[in-house]
Amino acid sequence: MGAPDYFVILAEMRTGSNFLEESLDAAPGLKCWGEAFNPHFVGAAGRREMAGIDIAARNADPLRLLAAIRERTDGVAGFRLFHDHDPRILEHCLADPRCAKVILRRNPLDSFVSLQIARRTGQWRLGAKGTARMAKIRFEPADFAAYLDMQAAAAAAVTRRLQISGQSAFHIDYDALGDVEILNGLCRFLGARGPITAASSRTRVQNPAPVSQKVENPEEMAAALAELSAQEPFGAGRSRSLEPDRGARVPTYLVAASCPLxxxxxxxxxxxxxxxxxxxxxxxxxxxxxxxxxxxxxxxxxxxxxxxxxxxxxxxxxxxxxxxxxxxxxxxxxxxxxxxxxxxxxxxxxxxxxxxxxxxxxxxxxxxxxxxxxxxxxxxxxxxxxxxxxxxxxxxxxxxxxxxxxxxxxxxxxxxxxxxxxxxxxxxxxxxxxxxxxxxxxxxxxxxxxxxxxxxxxxxxxxxxxxxxxxxxxxxxxx
Known part of the structure; x- marks a missing residue:
């Protein structure tokens, strides 16, 4: 199968989509145009125009902007799409087998807390030389339950559409965004003309501490999570890590000469x-x-x-x-x-x-x-x-x-x-x-x-x- 006509990254806020976009942009033959169909801007916060199409023209005909970014890309164009972006584009992408789908997911508790901190501090991206703004938030169980329902509904809708149309997607987890081998597998899936040598270093993890250290009421949060699941699926006590997976290093193993040790x-x-x-x-x-x-x-x-x-x-x-x-x-x-x-x-x-x-x-x-x-x-x-x-x-x-x-x-x-x-x-x-x-x-x-x-x-x-x-x-x- 040849390269797709274009690609979409299906993600949500605070799932690492900026980081993923920057890594993909380093691959020859790939160009990601940001949040091209965000209802409040075009591509990035504050922008009102992209590829010669302003926000009014885009809203009138979103396929016009899609055609424009494809035309202006030397290779395969893509963009990031969240559940609250233009539903007409989501429908178009899911129905189009020539559109490559990338599904980016992150532990929902991590993304929820990160979202609340970003809203509180006003810092949505941390550059390589920037200073993280630190803040703790109060965990509200009802808000988190609503957030979980929203994410589950959006994910289920995408999965159903892909299944009934016989399409597949490339799934990537937040924790794999630092793994160059996985990123290069994604680049091949998208039709890049060559590999990347490293994950992007332009964007840094803003809040790497365990979730329990980012909230004002960790005991209340733990109790709420226990009600949602006895198996603690949200990893409240874990540090999220971008440390890459390691190989087995078999050539370094030592075997005693005189006994099977x-x-x-x-x-x-x-x-x-x-x-x-x-x-x-x-x-x-x-x-x-x-x-x-x-x-x-x-x-x-x-x-x-x-x-x-x-x-x-x-x-x-x-x-x-x-x-x-x-x-x-x-x-x-x-x-x-x-x-x-x-x-x-x-x-x-x-x-x-x-x-x-x-x-x-x-x-x-x-x-x-x-x-x-x-x-x-x-x-x-x-x-x-x-x-x-x-x-x-x-x-x-x-x-x-x-x-x-x-x-x-x-x-x-x-x-x-x-x-x-x-x-x-x-x-x-x-x-x-x-x-x-x-x-x-x-x-x-x-x-x-x-x-x-x-x-x-x-x-x-x-x-x-x-x-x-x-x-x-x-x-x-x-x-």
Whole structure:
């Protein structure tokens, strides 16, 4: 099937449609014309004309504007359409099989609260360099119930029309708007002439905190949601995240040479220590095997009945600090120099131009680490244009990626490595000491750590704290 004649993004306010539009506009051969059929403006707030058609002419004949934007587009033209936009255009698009349909959805509680905050603050879009206006709103159960009914009715009407006409749509969720692979799949669906290299960074997430922190009456909200559903489908306690999905990283897995033990390293974790332990398990210190493919991993599992696999969780504070020291602070073979320079020059992280001098003391180290944590938090929440290296990713996301091919038998804790690794090896008649942790970064962290720094880490990695029950970091947490 060739490219469609045009496309429509069926969405609602505060579902991420601006963000999606900007990403699609970066694809060669695609052009999105905004809210072309909003009853109050044409394309964007305050505009009265588009493609030579003013608002009066559009209202008289909406198909005239549709023809004009298609004619003026080098490629495939599209626009965003909400439930309260011109119903004549909705009817036309749903009836036209040459119109590609994109259905964008977001958790309704998130979009509802975001909408109330935007109305209260007057801030409808947050640019890359803008400052978010913060406000809490009072959650009104009746208003939310009405909002749910409106969304459900609009979605049901669209679904029914597509089903009875035998058409399909490309469905995309708000949480996938930062996933370049999914966005490029959408670009292909729409007939783009080429891919994009990154999601848009022009628009940032305005209110990334959990919904329960955005309302004045979280207890009343929780009670109202419990009445609507005992299963809490609205995610009131979760942080919404644009963190991309992760792959399984099979080539990084380590297999002990002398027994069927498989280690699934999480980037930013104690990989070197586990590798040393695996060498010590084997007579003669044989190194563990690595570099497997998914096919060879399946073969190994079939030919090694009784095998065991494990991953090691590291406290987010220790993990973030280790990544900061090894990958950012000190230039060298393990440093990501391009990322370091971007952090230093464009994101306000006070790093020295070269290696830290002796006068780069604990106060300077702490200030740089705190600034790094702020950028890290923003990148995980879709608020910067920076890519998210695997070492920065949440351990939750990394394990979700692993689950595509393997679920580890056990998740070990770094602060209990000696006992837990011994328990892993004992059934195979093996025993070995765990190499000690490198103390340099750990010692520095113990000297700069305080409640404010812990809160900064917790803010960045709230998902991991919740998923794995981490308490505040303590110096002995390295096992």
């Amino acid at each position: 498989l280690f699934v390293p999480l980037p930013g974790g104690p990989r070197a220590r586990i590798r040393g332990w695996m060498e010590a398990l084997s007579p003669g210190g044989a190194p563990p095997l690595q570099g497997m493919t998914q096919k060879s991993l399946r073969r190994w599992r079939r030919t090694n009945p009784g095998h065991r696999s494990f991953a090691v969780l590291r406290h987010p504070a220790a993990r973030a600090h280790a990544v900061f020291v090894e990958r950012i602070l000190y230039p060298g073979p393990h440093c990501d120099m391009d990322l370091r320079e971007s952090l230093r020059s464009h994101h306000g992280v006070p790093l020295p131009e070269g290696p830290p001098e002796p006068n780069f003391g604990l106060d300077a180290h702490r200030a740089a680490f705190l600034a790094f944590l702020a950028v890290l938090r923003g990148s995980l929440q879709g608020q910067t244009g920076l890519r998210v290296p695997p070492e920065w990713a949440t351990q939750s996301a990394l394990l979700q990626g692993t689950a595509q091919v393997l679920l580890p038998d056990r998740l070990l804790r770094e602060d209990m490595l000696a006992q837990e690794l011994d328990a892993m090896a004992r059934p195979f008649g093996r025993q070995a000491s765990v190499p000690p942790a490198r103390t340099g970064a750990e010692a520095t962290l113990s000297r700069i750590h305080d409640p404010a720094l812990e809160e900064a880490v917790r803010s960045a990695y709230q998902r991991d704290y919740m998923m794995f029950g981490f308490e505040d970091w303590r110096p002995e947490a390295a096992g």
